[in-house]
Amino acid sequence: MSAREEVLARIRTALGETRAPVPEVVRDYRQAGNAPADAALLALLVDRVEDYRADVLRCGPEEVGATVRAALTRGLGEGWAAADVVVAPGLDAAWRPDGCDVDDDRPAVQLADRAAAVTAVAVAIAETGTLVLDGSPACGRRALSLLPDCLVCVVTVDQVVAGVPEGLARLDPVRPLTMISGPSATSDIELQRVEGVHGPRQLFVVLAG
Amino acid sequence: MTAVHLGMPGLPTAPRGVGHLRGTESFPDAARHELRNGQLRANLGHATATIRGKRAGVVAEVPDWEQLRAAGKAIKAATMARLDEHLVELERQVTARGGTVHWARDANEANAIVTALVQATGTTEVVKVKSMATQEIGLNEALEAVGLDVFETDLAELIVQLGEDKPSHILVPAIHKNRAEIKEIFARTIPGVDPELTDDPRQLAMAARTHLRERFLRARVAVSGANFAVAETGTLSVVESEGNGRMCLTLPDTLITVMGIEKVVPTWTDLEVFLQLLPRSSTGERMNPYTSTWAGVTPGDGPQEFHLVLLDNGRTAVLADEVGREALHCIRCSACLNVCPVYERTGGHAYGSVYPGPIGAILSPQLTGVEDNASLPYASSLCGACYEVCPVAIDIPSILVHLRAEHVEAQEHPTAEALAFRGLAKAMSHPRLWHLAQRGARLGRLIARGKPTLPNVFPPPISGWTRSRDLPTPPTRTFVQQWTEEHGQ
Numbered sequence: 001m002s003a004r005e006e007v008l009a010r011i012r013t014a015l016g017e018t019r020a021p022v023p024e025v026v027r028d029y030r031q032a033g034n035a036p037a038d039a040a041l042l043a044l045l046v047d048r049v050e051d052y053r054a055d056v057l058r059c060g061p062e063e064v065g066a067t068v069r070a071a072l073t074r075g076l077g078e079g080w081a082a083a084d085v086v087v088a089p090g091l092d093a094a095w096r097p098d099g100c101d102v103d104d105d106r107p108a109v110q111l112a113d114r115a116a117a118v119t120a121v122a123v124a125i126a127e128t129g130t131l132v133l134d135g136s137p138a139c140g141r142r143a144l145s146l147l148p149d150c151l152v153c154v155v156t157v158d159q160v161v162a163g164v165p166e167g168l169a170r171l172d173p174v175r176p177l178t179m180i181s182g183p184s185a186t187s188d189i190e191l192q193r194v195e196g197v198h199g200p201r202q203l204f205v206v207l208a209g
Numbered sequence: 210m211t212a213v214h215l216g217m218p219g220l221p222t223a224p225r226g227v228g229h230l231r232g233t234e235s236f237p238d239a240a241r242h243e244l245r246n247g248q249l250r251a252n253l254g255h256a257t258a259t260i261r262g263k264r265a266g267v268v269a270e271v272p273d274w275e276q277l278r279a280a281g282k283a284i285k286a287a288t289m290a291r292l293d294e295h296l297v298e299l300e301r302q303v304t305a306r307g308g309t310v311h312w313a314r315d316a317n318e319a320n321a322i323v324t325a326l327v328q329a330t331g332t333t334e335v336v337k338v339k340s341m342a343t344q345e346i347g348l349n350e351a352l353e354a355v356g357l358d359v360f361e362t363d364l365a366e367l368i369v370q371l372g373e374d375k376p377s378h379i380l381v382p383a384i385h386k387n388r389a390e391i392k393e394i395f396a397r398t399i400p401g402v403d404p405e406l407t408d409d410p411r412q413l414a415m416a417a418r419t420h421l422r423e424r425f426l427r428a429r430v431a432v433s434g435a436n437f438a439v440a441e442t443g444t445l446s447v448v449e450s451e452g453n454g455r456m457c458l459t460l461p462d463t464l465i466t467v468m469g470i471e472k473v474v475p476t477w478t479d480l481e482v483f484l485q486l487l488p489r490s491s492t493g494e495r496m497n498p499y500t501s502t503w504a505g506v507t508p509g510d511g512p513q514e515f516h517l518v519l520l521d522n523g524r525t526a527v528l529a530d531e532v533g534r535e536a537l538h539c540i541r542c543s544a545c546l547n548v549c550p551v552y553e554r555t556g557g558h559a560y561g562s563v564y565p566g567p568i569g570a571i572l573s574p575q576l577t578g579v580e581d582n583a584s585l586p587y588a589s590s591l592c593g594a595c596y597e598v599c600p601v602a603i604d605i606p607s608i609l610v611h612l613r614a615e616h617v618e619a620q621e622h623p624t625a626e627a628l629a630f631r632g633l634a635k636a637m638s639h640p641r642l643w644h645l646a647q648r649g650a651r652l653g654r655l656i657a658r659g660k661p662t663l664p665n666v667f668p669p670p671i672s673g674w675t676r677s678r679d680l681p682t683p684p685t686r687t688f689v690q691q692w693t694e695e696h697g698q
Contacts, residue, residue: 004312007470010220010525011293014534022290025283029276029482048495105509108460109426128488128496141510142459142501146452165481173442173477174306176503176510179484181496184452188365188381189388189410190252191259197364197414198421199452199499 030163037160041126045160046207048129052182053195054203061156064095064208068118068152071204072097075150076115084115088144090137091120095154108143116150117200124155124205125167128181131155131205132167135176142178151200153180157209221315222578223523228316228347229375230523230577232561235584237677239559246556249385253556256384257547263493264544264598271489280482281601285538288475289528295440295473296519302443306505308515315522316346322518323348323432323465324355330463332429336421338447338454339363340434341379341541342467342520344563345576348432360424362453364417371398377557377565379543380491385556388413421453431457431512435468436540437483438517441476444504445517448487450497458501464512469520471528471537483540486600490542523576532611536572538601543568545595545605551588560585567595571608579616586612625670650683657682 001009046056055074059067072080082099089103096102101114111117120138121131131153133139145151161167171177184199195201223230232239243249268274288295300310313319327335335357337343349359349370361370368383369376372394376382383391392408399420406416433454437446445466447454458464474480488497506515528534546552546566557565562573562582570589574582586609595605617627636642657663662679665672674680686694 002312003314003318006314007312007519007521007525008293008296010521011296011470011528014220014525014529015290015292020290023283023286025280025287026276027280027482029273029280051495052498112426125496130496135507135510142455143510146455146459164485165478168477168481168484173439173444173502174504176507177501178455179496179500179502181494181498183498184450185498186364186414186451187492188363188368188383188451189391189413191256191381191384192410194411194414197418197451197453198362198425198456 029165031165035162037126037157041160041162042157042207045124045126045129045155048126049182049205052129052185052203054129054182054205056205056207058207061209064092064154064206065097067206067208068095068154069097071152071206072116072118072150075152075202075204080115086111086114086117086144086148088117088119088138088140090140091118091154092138095120103140103144108141108147111143111147114148116152117144117148118152118154119145120154121159122177123167123170124160125162125164126160127163130164130167130179130181132171133178133180134171135178142176145178145180146199149196149200150202150204151180151183152204152206154206154208157207220526220529221523222526222581223345223576224315224317225577225581227320227351228345228522229563230345230573231581232559234561236555236559236561236588237584239561240555240588243555243559248387248390249556250554252385252387253553256381257553260493260547264490264547265493267489267493267495271485277482277485278600278602281486281540282538282603284474284479284482285601286535288473289471289534289537292470292473292528295475296470298440299438299443299473300519302440303445303505303515303517304443306443308443308505308517311516311518313518313520313522316520319346319467319518319520319522320348320351323467324351324357326463326465326516327352327357327430327432328355330430334358334360334424334428334430336360336362336424336428336431336457336461337366338431338433338449338457339366339382340432340467341563342434342469343432344376346467346520346522348467360421362421362425362457363449364414364451364453367417367421368394371395375558376563378546379541379564379566379568380546381543385558421456425453425456425460428457428461430463430465431461432465432467433457435466435472436487437480438468438473439475439477439480440473442504444477444502446480446500446502448484448497448500450492450499452499455499455501458503459511461512463514463516465516465518467518467520469522470524487540487542490540490544490598490600523578526578527572527575530575533571533575533608535603536568536575536608538603539568539572540601542600544598544600548594548598550590550592550594555588560588567605567609568603571603571605571612574612579612580619583616586616625673629670644687644689647683647687647689651685653680653683654685 122134365383378384388408552566
């Protein structure tokens, strides 16, 4: 008997010949709602993201490009060069710093040579301060939001939802998803939190609209 | 030799001689060494108190926590009730999206599968994401035995690996080490480490970053575990903090994920429950910094070869026990460790298994057969704190009692405790014997020499009771004597 057949046979033995009915799952927790993001929800997102010691920059829909550049100045210091910055291939052209590098099909490890990356997000979850990137052209491949040490993510208000159930309901589970809640961190030494281990040490969220 | 789970329909438990589910000594013996380590107790006391406080704070802000907990429990119970169907669906979905699914009856088979897959790539280095399943089966030892270099990339796992130590906590495996000890390990073992390295946690974390960066960038094969696998979509998930997981899941050409069969959940919607329960229970954060999900292979993004190894290693034996199977619901958050008064004092090593604390006390003996971890069901005061914090409401105290009963019933000869209670029952049902026994007990006052408790001078088997408990000095007069004097016959 193959290992597959044997493990499945063991499960059938363990569960017995006459199986008990499947217990009902009651989902009376807070479920996905479709209320548009109001000011309170946006304030909650900002509070939660900042609690992870990430920086939030708010701007109007027309000011995204300038705000992204401001975030890069905070992260990289004055005098950063556009060539230090790599952006997701599908990022809105108006949001890109002039002359920046656009990710292409180069080997992923080469992205480690760039100081900062700029991407969009698929969803932002206010209650947990979580950004979700879904590998779409605007979000870029997973290595893009991982290797450069400074990450700038642009969130538009229509992408903000209240809780985890609303967030997951908007996502495609077949795409490679990365949920980001603050900068990379560890608490492995005496449970003291240190931001920035292997992932980006700095996270900037540009909240537009 | 494979031990057979007692009273079950003969399903094989985790084999001996491989992996890390059995200690070399019983829990009370191991605990006695650990309790002498004052540094360990100080480190643990500080760490568990910190994390308990953080967890309590973030759990309190979720208004529907109890509803989420009940849903988590129900989803797990519903999954176990049709585990075979969900695994077959998971296999179908992962395969349809370009992955390859392997099945392993036990630790030896899983190790052999992973070793062969790594060797087939021609590489000699493997980077690893922290994973309980691969620790359980001793995968690192198996890979090293054929000459492969294995790099643990989680900071705490790295500390444990470089210190040639063993993990002592599910979530923070180096919880027993303080910053000064970690600094010493790094200074001694990391080649080219900054000689000015201090014990500041930030500096230590940056030393680990530098040490591992190059290995991530050149890695061709990674091995991970999985926190969840969604049957209906074939989506795997790893929950982490540092980004080492993302490095391993994203940069190598080949990804091999080893997952216990109980980690499957039926639907994508189910994750909305567990992604709320796990981070708050585990690190005490609203959400962990990084959660990655992937389904099979995505062209142009991440590893182009994906293998999923589904591991039994005694889990089906646990499933066969209708009471004990709830232990399979565990999502490895480690909240039960942090609240356990026994764990807080002994630390994780005393449990002898990669699964320490209350969950380990019910999981390890079931995976190995209770005769191989017979002391673990007793490693608890049954206070119930573990049940209260468990995000999927596993009734750990009841399972501990269930396993104790199973252990007692399996004894071929009566234990000293059983004999003592048999004698006591006899004495208590015969008034004359009872009075005689009480008078005899009064002799204990001679040994007490006026102290309120008796000194620990008894030979076995009585010493088995008295070495960790105080025996009060018998009173000069028994209750019956006092009653008779005050109220007459």
